[in-house]
Amino acid sequence: MSNTSDDRFVTMPASASDADLLRRFEPICHLTKGEQFYPMDVESYVRECSLWEHTPEGGEAVLVRQGELSLEELVKPRPAPFRTVHFLRFIETLSLTEAAQALAAQARLRYRLRNFFHAGLGRLARGGFLPRLADAAFSLSFLLRGKVSAATAATAELAYNRMRRSEKRNVYYARLVRQNGWVILQYWLFYCYNSWRSGFHGVNDHESDWETVAVYLYEKDGLLHPEWAAYASHDYKGDDLRRRWDDADELTVEDGHPVVYVGAGSHAAYFRPGEYQAEVNLPLPSWLTGVVRAWNRFWTEVLDQPPANPFRIPFVDYARGDGLRIGPGDWSPEFVDESTPWLSQYRGLWGLYARDPISGENAPAGPMYNRDGTPRAAWYDPLGFVGLDKVPPPPQALKLLEAECAQITARQNELGKLIPDKNNKLQALGVKLRGMEESPHLAKQYAALEKQINSLAEEVKGLRREHSENSALLQGLAYRLDGLRSGLTGDPRSHIRHLAAPVETVEARFSNAAETWAAISLSLMLFAIAGLVFFVPNYLWAGLAVIFVLFVVLESILRGAFVPTVARISVVLALLAAFILFFHFWKYVIVGVLVAMGVYLLFERLRELTS
Amino acid sequence: MAKPKKIPRKNRKRPIAVTIIVLLAIGEILLRLYWVAHYILQTEIWLNGLPWPLWEAQGPTEAGMEFAAAAFRLLWLLVAIAVLIGLLRMRRWSWVVLVFWVSVSLSIGIVHYFYRSLSAFNPSDYAVMAADMVLVFALNQSDVQRIYGIRRDDVEHLG
Numbered sequence: 001m002s003n004t005s006d007d008r009f010v011t012m013p014a015s016a017s018d019a020d021l022l023r024r025f026e027p028i029c030h031l032t033k034g035e036q037f038y039p040m041d042v043e044s045y046v047r048e049c050s051l052w053e054h055t056p057e058g059g060e061a062v063l064v065r066q067g068e069l070s071l072e073e074l075v076k077p078r079p080a081p082f083r084t085v086h087f088l089r090f091i092e093t094l095s096l097t098e099a100a101q102a103l104a105a106q107a108r109l110r111y112r113l114r115n116f117f118h119a120g121l122g123r124l125a126r127g128g129f130l131p132r133l134a135d136a137a138f139s140l141s142f143l144l145r146g147k148v149s150a151a152t153a154a155t156a157e158l159a160y161n162r163m164r165r166s167e168k169r170n171v172y173y174a175r176l177v178r179q180n181g182w183v184i185l186q187y188w189l190f191y192c193y194n195s196w197r198s199g200f201h202g203v204n205d206h207e208s209d210w211e212t213v214a215v216y217l218y219e220k221d222g223l224l225h226p227e228w229a230a231y232a233s234h235d236y237k238g239d240d241l242r243r244r245w246d247d248a249d250e251l252t253v254e255d256g257h258p259v260v261y262v263g264a265g266s267h268a269a270y271f272r273p274g275e276y277q278a279e280v281n282l283p284l285p286s287w288l289t290g291v292v293r294a295w296n297r298f299w300t301e302v303l304d305q306p307p308a309n310p311f312r313i314p315f316v317d318y319a320r321g322d323g324l325r326i327g328p329g330d331w332s333p334e335f336v337d338e339s340t341p342w343l344s345q346y347r348g349l350w351g352l353y354a355r356d357p358i359s360g361e362n363a364p365a366g367p368m369y370n371r372d373g374t375p376r377a378a379w380y381d382p383l384g385f386v387g388l389d390k391v392p393p394p395p396q397a398l399k400l401l402e403a404e405c406a407q408i409t410a411r412q413n414e415l416g417k418l419i420p421d422k423n424n425k426l427q428a429l430g431v432k433l434r435g436m437e438e439s440p441h442l443a444k445q446y447a448a449l450e451k452q453i454n455s456l457a458e459e460v461k462g463l464r465r466e467h468s469e470n471s472a473l474l475q476g477l478a479y480r481l482d483g484l485r486s487g488l489t490g491d492p493r494s495h496i497r498h499l500a501a502p503v504e505t506v507e508a509r510f511s512n513a514a515e516t517w518a519a520i521s522l523s524l525m526l527f528a529i530a531g532l533v534f535f536v537p538n539y540l541w542a543g544l545a546v547i548f549v550l551f552v553v554l555e556s557i558l559r560g561a562f563v564p565t566v567a568r569i570s571v572v573l574a575l576l577a578a579f580i581l582f583f584h585f586w587k588y589v590i591v592g593v594l595v596a597m598g599v600y601l602l603f604e605r606l607r608e609l610t611s
Numbered sequence: 612m613a614k615p616k617k618i619p620r621k622n623r624k625r626p627i628a629v630t631i632i633v634l635l636a637i638g639e640i641l642l643r644l645y646w647v648a649h650y651i652l653q654t655e656i657w658l659n660g661l662p663w664p665l666w667e668a669q670g671p672t673e674a675g676m677e678f679a680a681a682a683f684r685l686l687w688l689l690v691a692i693a694v695l696i697g698l699l700r701m702r703r704w705s706w707v708v709l710v711f712w713v714s715v716s717l718s719i720g721i722v723h724y725f726y727r728s729l730s731a732f733n734p735s736d737y738a739v740m741a742a743d744m745v746l747v748f749a750l751n752q753s754d755v756q757r758i759y760g761i762r763r764d765d766v767e768h769l770g
Contacts, residue, residue, distance in 0.1 A: 304753050573717040574747035577740045
């Protein structure tokens with residue numbers, strides 16, 4: 001890895017062709033060992049697909065069968081009623097036998113390729129017992145939601161492997177856009193399958209996956225300089241998506257190419273290698289979400305306890321970068337724009353529509369569109385998408401700042417004259433008002449003048465406030481201006497609100513035991529509850545509580561979190577005790593509170609009296 | 612998981628909640644001292660020795676149960692004295708032991724309350740429950756946790 005200044009700050013002539021620019025800054029992708037799908041071309045993929053239509057009534061019909069579909073066929077106009085969903089289908093419905101054969105063939109393929117993934121300390125051991133319970137509920141939710149089956153994932157892996165054997169091309173689709181003084185190089189990577197859930201214990205699986213990486217250049221002295229790189233990633237948006245080119249800790253650049261660490265299965269792009277913890281909220285009904293929110297507020301604000309949300313399920317996105325590397329020389333670039341038919345004219349999904357109401361298992365639409373067919377912001381507004389719409393390119397920044405300072409200074413000068421004038425007028429009116437006092441016949445004029453004075457006083461107050469605010473603003477701008485003039489670029493991360501950072505490699509106190517416990521604890525608890533129901537049904541509730549607490553405490557010991565866990569349990573027990581005590585002694589409690597308040601107020605008032 | 616950094620002892624100030632905790636701990640010590648003393652005086656153990664038999668074929672005898680209860684209370688009395696000293700010296704372990712102790716006590720109290728048909732739930736049980744409850748809320752105040760090195764400002768440790 002090279003990050004010397006010369007390697008990093010590569011420039012290109014402003015007159016360079018779009019293709020040359022796009023190739024000069026094309027990304028280097030580091031995938032994770034165990035990844036099954038790599039960036040590919042859409043044409044081969046579409047040839048393997050069938051085209052379907054999901055009607056508003058819920059029916060599905062095949063429009064073009066597998067083997068008959070091509071990019072030309074795909075873009076043909078297909079009028080349809082509102083709420084119709086067009087989608088591709090990469091893997092056809094499998095019979096039980098086919099599914100079993102696919103799973104067996106997948107295992108053989110992985111063994112042959114020696115392409116295994118080892119999770120290390122898995123997410124279940126990282127999250128703790130309560131999130132694991134929520135995770136079980138999340139898994140059960142797939143019984144109600146649409147999902148892509150494990151056999152589909154296996155068949156997709158086999159199909160992709162077959163395609164890759166016949167044509168091994170790593171493709172990106174690139175476009176160049178000029179907006180607001182920026183030259184934007186956008187790279188779209190297409191994967192035929194997202195296997196995050198089935199392959200890497202993640203949140204979802206879906207057919208097809210579109211990911212984007214962008215580089216933002218500005219022109220100075222006839223040369224184009226890279227200033228920002230932006231990668232699309234889960235849970236992040238706007239300013240948080242981009243890193244400044246000179247931020248060597250956050251952005252790796254090899255010979256002018258930004259390095260992307262690709263999440264295993266999810267294909268999310270990260271700036272640094274590592275394991276990223278994503279958290280997903282259990283889909284709860286709205287009333288329950290309200291209760292949970294109220295409870296959390298009570299827990300943190302009233303009880304002064306650290307925040308905790310047992311309904312958040314931890315998932316790990318493994319972007320280790322220890323797998324295949326795809327960089328310059330490995331890519332087969334394809335240059336696209338709005339005139340590319342398959343890009344602009346096909347608005348449907350690029351894979352199976354799984355009918356998942358929360359969309360996690362539905363395939364995405366193409367680079368230009370969202371799943372509902374509306375335009376995709378990353379395409380039509382590549383600056384706003386990463387929060388750069390408000391940021392001028394560096395050469396313009398200095399000019400804009402100077403202009404802004406000059407404008408404010410002029411206004412300050414204007415205010416410097418205006419305020420004394422208005423103030424003199426106000427004083428003159430004040431004197432006039434005093435002169436009207438004690439003259440009952442001038443009551444009407446007095447009231448009108450008073451109103452005029454009040455209005456003018458407000459105006460003067462506003463002008464003074466503006467002057468004061470401008471002074472503070474000017475001070476800040478002047479400081480920034482000095483910095484820019486002397487070549488200082490400021491903190492490269494000041495724009496970031498939520499920095500995606502890999503989690504520390506967790507070393508649980510007894511890692512192996514913790515992993516094993518994470519795998520078996522839920523089942524053990526269910527067995528214990530079954531035993532309780534069968535052998536001592538009279539003590540069901542107490543038994544349930546004891547079992548639950550025992551499991552939580554045992555888990556906490558393995559995770560090295562015994563003390564905080566016991567503290568939490570103690571607070572819950574104390575709340576229960578408070579409820580019992582209030583239930584029995586509510587009269588005394590109310591009397592006690594009233595007496596205490598009375599004593600306190602008496603003490604305060606007496607102290608005031610005697611001070 | 613890294614242990615939270617302790618606040619240097621010279622910089623630690625004792626919050627009011629710690630005073631409440633200490634007073635309640637002293638109260639619990641006195642209560643247990645009373646129970647143990649009452650048992651010793653009642654059985655005149657120094658004259659009569661242990662009230663044999665403690666155990667029969669069906670299980671512990673009534674005298675055995677009383678002896679076990681007194682022995683248990685004596686043990687807790689000794690632990691409580693050690694915890695009190697630790698609390699006054701602002702030791703982390705004393706906070707941990709006290710929270711664990713109070714949690715066990717509250718658990719027993721709550722189970723006893725819900726299954727009180729087995730034996731009476733006395734006013735003294737309510738008093739112990741109330742004291743334990745106040746102890747828990749006092750011990751889990753953020754400033755108390757910080758002073759005993761349980762919670763850090765930079766890292767939310769409870770996870």
